[in-house]
Amino acid sequence: MSEFRRNPVFGNWIIIDTERNFSQEKHSVENGVEKSDTAYCPFCPGNESMTKPEILAFSNNPHRYPNTGDWKLRVVPNNKPILQVESAIKRQAYGIYDKMEGAGAHEIIIESPQHDLQFKNAPLEYYENAYKAAISRVRDLRNDIRFEHIFYMKKYGSHGNYPIGSHPHSQIIALPIVPKQVNEELDGALRYFNYKERCVFCDIILQEIDDGIRIIAENESFIALCPYASRYPFEVRIMPKTHKSDFDLISDAEMSALANITKTVQTKYSLVLDDCPGTILVHTAPLKKRNLSYYHWYLEIIPEIAVLGNIDKGTGLFVNPIFPEDAAKHLKG
Amino acid sequence: MSEFRRNPVFGNWIIIDTERNFSQEKHSVENGVEKSDTAYCPFCPGNESMTKPEILAFSNNPHRYPNTGDWKLRVVPNNKPILQVESAIKRQAYGIYDKMEGAGAHEIIIESPQHDLQFKNAPLEYYENAYKAAISRVRDLRNDIRFEHIFYMKKYGSHGNYPIGSHPHSQIIALPIVPKQVNEELDGALRYFNYKERCVFCDIILQEIDDGIRIIAENESFIALCPYASRYPFEVRIMPKTHKSDFDLISDAEMSALANITKTVQTKYSLVLDDCPGTILVHTAPLKKRNLSYYHWYLEIIPEIAVLGNIDKGTGLFVNPIFPEDAAKHLKG
Numbered sequence: 001m002s003e004f005r006r007n008p009v010f011g012n013w014i015i016i017d018t019e020r021n022f023s024q025e026k027h028s029v030e031n032g033v034e035k036s037d038t039a040y041c042p043f044c045p046g047n048e049s050m051t052k053p054e055i056l057a058f059s060n061n062p063h064r065y066p067n068t069g070d071w072k073l074r075v076v077p078n079n080k081p082i083l084q085v086e087s088a089i090k091r092q093a094y095g096i097y098d099k100m101e102g103a104g105a106h107e108i109i110i111e112s113p114q115h116d117l118q119f120k121n122a123p124l125e126y127y128e129n130a131y132k133a134a135i136s137r138v139r140d141l142r143n144d145i146r147f148e149h150i151f152y153m154k155k156y157g158s159h160g161n162y163p164i165g166s167h168p169h170s171q172i173i174a175l176p177i178v179p180k181q182v183n184e185e186l187d188g189a190l191r192y193f194n195y196k197e198r199c200v201f202c203d204i205i206l207q208e209i210d211d212g213i214r215i216i217a218e219n220e221s222f223i224a225l226c227p228y229a230s231r232y233p234f235e236v237r238i239m240p241k242t243h244k245s246d247f248d249l250i251s252d253a254e255m256s257a258l259a260n261i262t263k264t265v266q267t268k269y270s271l272v273l274d275d276c277p278g279t280i281l282v283h284t285a286p287l288k289k290r291n292l293s294y295y296h297w298y299l300e301i302i303p304e305i306a307v308l309g310n311i312d313k314g315t316g317l318f319v320n321p322i323f324p325e326d327a328a329k330h331l332k333g
Numbered sequence: 334m335s336e337f338r339r340n341p342v343f344g345n346w347i348i349i350d351t352e353r354n355f356s357q358e359k360h361s362v363e364n365g366v367e368k369s370d371t372a373y374c375p376f377c378p379g380n381e382s383m384t385k386p387e388i389l390a391f392s393n394n395p396h397r398y399p400n401t402g403d404w405k406l407r408v409v410p411n412n413k414p415i416l417q418v419e420s421a422i423k424r425q426a427y428g429i430y431d432k433m434e435g436a437g438a439h440e441i442i443i444e445s446p447q448h449d450l451q452f453k454n455a456p457l458e459y460y461e462n463a464y465k466a467a468i469s470r471v472r473d474l475r476n477d478i479r480f481e482h483i484f485y486m487k488k489y490g491s492h493g494n495y496p497i498g499s500h501p502h503s504q505i506i507a508l509p510i511v512p513k514q515v516n517e518e519l520d521g522a523l524r525y526f527n528y529k530e531r532c533v534f535c536d537i538i539l540q541e542i543d544d545g546i547r548i549i550a551e552n553e554s555f556i557a558l559c560p561y562a563s564r565y566p567f568e569v570r571i572m573p574k575t576h577k578s579d580f581d582l583i584s585d586a587e588m589s590a591l592a593n594i595t596k597t598v599q600t601k602y603s604l605v606l607d608d609c610p611g612t613i614l615v616h617t618a619p620l621k622k623r624n625l626s627y628y629h630w631y632l633e634i635i636p637e638i639a640v641l642g643n644i645d646k647g648t649g650l651f652v653n654p655i656f657p658e659d660a661a662k663h664l665k666g
Binding site (some may be wrong): 096 | 335338339340341342343344345346347348349350351355394415420424427429430484486505508513514515517518521522533534536537540543544560561562563564586612614634635644646647648650651652653654655656657659
């Protein structure tokens with residue numbers, strides 16, 4: 001059972017989740033799967049019984065039974081979820097502190113039956129299915145009024161000795177709180193809106209199109225750029241050109257355009273950064289705020305480029321060794 | 334030349350510092366020293382000419398010339414500083430964005446002439462000298478009115494293939510801005526003070542002493558504990574029992590007590606986490622706010638325990654695999 005604890009000064013919630021394996025000797029902690037479990041992959045076809053019963057599946061076979069093979073994509077609950085959907089949300093005091101049971105949902109989108117499919121080489125249909133499944137899950141989870149925010153995130157590439165990490169998948173995490181960082185982004189956008197009466201993200205898009213030097217790709221619905229104040233080298237943001245605050249309000253046409261530009265960015269990454277792994281994260285409005293005029297959803301991609309001697313941990317101060325204009329120049333090719 | 338750029342939504346400043354070496358092939362960036370420079374260490378005795386002229390040195394030899402050998406500790410400007418003290422601070426607009434030249438100071442405290450001295454095995458005098466030098470530098474840098482905040486941080490243990498990383502040293506970074514995270518901590522503490530008319534950190538210390546289960550060490554002036562809402566496994570906080578908002582207002586007696594408890598914590602770490610590297614960071618009030626009744630300086634230690642499949646990057650959501658009570662139990666021994 002996991003527990004939420006609130007930092008009494010910063011006000012952010014931390015999740016303590018002891019279901020994760022924790023190895024002191026190796027200074028490492030695994031997310032849901034034993035390090036020794038290299039003999040099998042629970043995400044591979046034929047191993048459907050190793051996951052919890054599927055929530056959603058895409059298949060070309062209209063007669064397919066759930067939890068059998070012959071699928072293109074499956075969504076399953078995480079075997080060792082950070083949060084359990086069954087828990088009630090009970091906030092309570094602990095002296096001067098605050099805590100809460102770890103209610104929420106933690107689902108895995110198994111994006112392909114092919115274990116060794118590389119994200120950068122995946123066909124367009126793969127990207128389309130992945131986004132289609134994610135949006136479908138967000139739209140469904142939104143109906144549970146206990147949830148306040150949903151993260152959709154994907155880690156691609158090889159992340160250390162993490163056996164299932166290499167089977168292409170993404171995660172959906174529904175939370176009973178709005179994370180502090182999400183509220184901060186909303187507050188910042190609202191401050192700008194109150195002052196300018198314009199969406200700051202729409203303004204950013206206009207300036208970026210005007211400047212041109214940080215844009216790496218563009219199509220009818222999206223623009224991909226290296227943000228002006230990039231925290232990480234080769235950080236990329238994919239922004240919808242039409243103002244919308246909620247990821248799950250995306251249209252089918254936009255979904256295809258998003259799949260397309262994601263693939264384009266990954267191709268560019270592979271040319272410049274080789275097989276550098278990374279994280280994709282959707283920034284979207286909290287569930288109970290919708291159609292906001294001051295917020296604008298977007299997708300963030302952070303390659304895992306090691307910055308030795310970096311000082312951001314604890315300080316929150318990011319030092320980026322490359323100007324985003326130069327990163328964009330490399331990626332544009 | 335480095336440049337500060339402000340995130341137009343979050344409002345935090347990012348530093349772009351192209352003086353750092355950046356290797357796309359290896360996905361790694363070095364902080365000030367070439368990866369190939371393994372033949373020598375600029376921090377070792379005899380190599381004094383490899384650093385910029387020293388700012389401060391401790392020696393048993395009263396006749397020692399600056400920048401020669403025979404020292405116990407040296408403070409030198411970083412050869413490739415993130416910030417240059419000579420720069421003027423010019424804030425300016427760039428379209429809707431904000432930028433500023435990277436003025437500041439970046440100093441290295443070479444804490445010992447012994448290259449392979451392990452932090453955990455260092456004698457008490459080593460810790461005392463390190464803190465004495467840090468406080469002396471903070472007190473001096475405080476006089477430069479361009480500076481708004483000073484970070485004192487130390488990375489200990491082996492951090493990858495980082496040649497000078499193994500020579501014991503710490504860093505002083507003086508900034509022309511107050512980092513957003515520092516302001517957030519102050520704001521949170523002020524909210525509590527406005528509501529309770531008490532310092533939240535003093536309340537934390539009282540509750541921790543009362544609970545007992547998260548305390549791992551204590552002496553006349555300090556308490557070392559695993560924070561209630563720890564973000565990282567085995568995170569430790571060393572808090573002064575007497576209310577003071579500013580690290581550099583520490584007394585000589587407190588400085589010895591701090592050296593003592595730091596050594597104790599490192600000994601405990603070495604028994605439980607072996608040679609796990611980590612970061613020590615001082616949280617203190619910004620330079621132009623002093624003697625605050627609502628803020629309380631403290632020292633934070635974060636061991637570098639890999640949490641595979643973690644989700645904090647981008648989300649700001651920390652998942653900790655161990656309850657701080659259990660971490661404290663292990664460390665207490």
